Amino acid sequence: MNILQTEIKFIPGVGPKRAEILQKEIDVFTLGDLLRWYPYRYIDRSRMYYVHEIDQSQAYIQLKGKITAFETFGEGRKRRLVAHFTDGTGFVDLVWFQGVRFIENKYKFNQEYIVFGKPSLFNGKWNIPHPEIDPYMGESDRPEGLMAMYNTTEKMKSHYLNSKAMQKILESAFGMIKERLPESLSPDVVKEARLMPFHDAVENIHFPKSTALLKDAEFRLKFEELFYIQLNIVRYASDRKSKLRGVLFPKVGRYLNSFYKKKLPFPLTDAQKRVIKEIRKDTASGKQMNRLLQGDVGSGKTLVAIMCMLIALDNDFQSCLMAPTEILAAQ
Incomplete structure (x- = not known):
């Protein structure tokens, strides 16, 4: 299996x-x-901060120091345990609202710990609710690198x-996992796009060895997601073309010709002419057309749409021009 x-x-x-x-x-x-x-x-777990460096801009902070005392406040559900923690540059309170007895028995006074958590200010004092705490065994035991959340x-x-x-x-x-994860893209695609192998990408997205490898892993996995989305779009479009017939517009008649020759106050740009010819070719083929016309503001996209609507009118069909907002519709 x-x-x-x-x-x-x-x-x-x-x-x-x-x-x-x-x-x-x-x-x-x-x-x-x-x-x-x-x-x-x-x-980033690579940096160790001092207590006196804590400020409100830090989402998370990592400290090394000792617990000097425990205090319990409140009763019942409002009961909380506070440990006074210092690294010699200042004090911060470590706070727990659950597991009070277990926490109090687990951690010892004057033993060095690495504390990691989210600092907050309460009554003018810094505290870290429910921090992660690990015994400090020396520099070799110090957390390093990026930690996934x-x-x-x-x-x-x-x-x-x-x-x-x-x-x-x-x-x-x-x-x-005893063997490398199977590649999810063809070797040609991986080589052409210079992608990180799938196994390495998954490993580094969860356990990044460096910022550079994390970026490569993110690029690989994002590329793969977009690749399969695009592949499905192409396959869907191909199926529609082969299986579903479209409405045939075989002729260009008086409505389009009259508008183009008599009503249009300026010449079409080369890009507009090219797009209209492409649309004309699609609508004369008898196959369904789904098209996104993209261009800068003022480049003439609406005019292209109107001229295509006139082709529909020349072939005795109705058409509808829709706008996403009332203001655009009025324009």
Whole structure:
């Protein structure tokens, strides 16, 4: 069986209950679906900040320091745990609203930790709600590079399927892959467009080794998406041409000739003449025509449309000119 068809429940860290949530919330049923569930942004974990550097412009921040004390405030559902954290340049409060007893027993005073989270200002003091905390074991243990962030729903979070948990599940999924993922585009297309191989693109979109490799991965996957969209459009148009007949406009009559020779106060541009000839050829072929006419403001697109409407009138058909707004319709 293709490894990509593996049911999501068989990936380590998922199981039947979590699999049901992933299926309902984000339409992920297989390992292949999971790999194509891409991050929505990335956070640079390569830099360590000091507490005194925290400001409101920072979406996320990473600190290294020690917990000096715990305090508990409130009762019942309003109960919260606050850890006073310092790196020697200042203090920041780490705040938890859930798992108070577990958190208080897990972390120790005067042991160095790496703290990562979103800083906010409350009553004039900086705090980080529900931060990620890891013991600091030395420079070799320091987080590096870009970290993928995933959009998760409230129901996913309630089952501990937040962005970090999903990243661990994706790591487990990659651990199940023993061979390179099969290429999803032809070798000629990959070579001609100078694309990153599919396996490398998927790996770097989830676990980017560098900013440059992330950009190459994003380009590859965006190219592939647009390539297949365009391919479907071309195939659909080809099917319509071969299977469905269009209305035949065999002649050009007095309405178009009279307008062109007597009513038009200026000569057509070469581009207008070329487009009208192309449309005339299509409408005389008996095949359906779907056409997008693109041009700058004032280039004469509406005039081309009117002259094509006159061809329809010459062949005893009605036509309709539509505008997207009332103002444009009045113009």
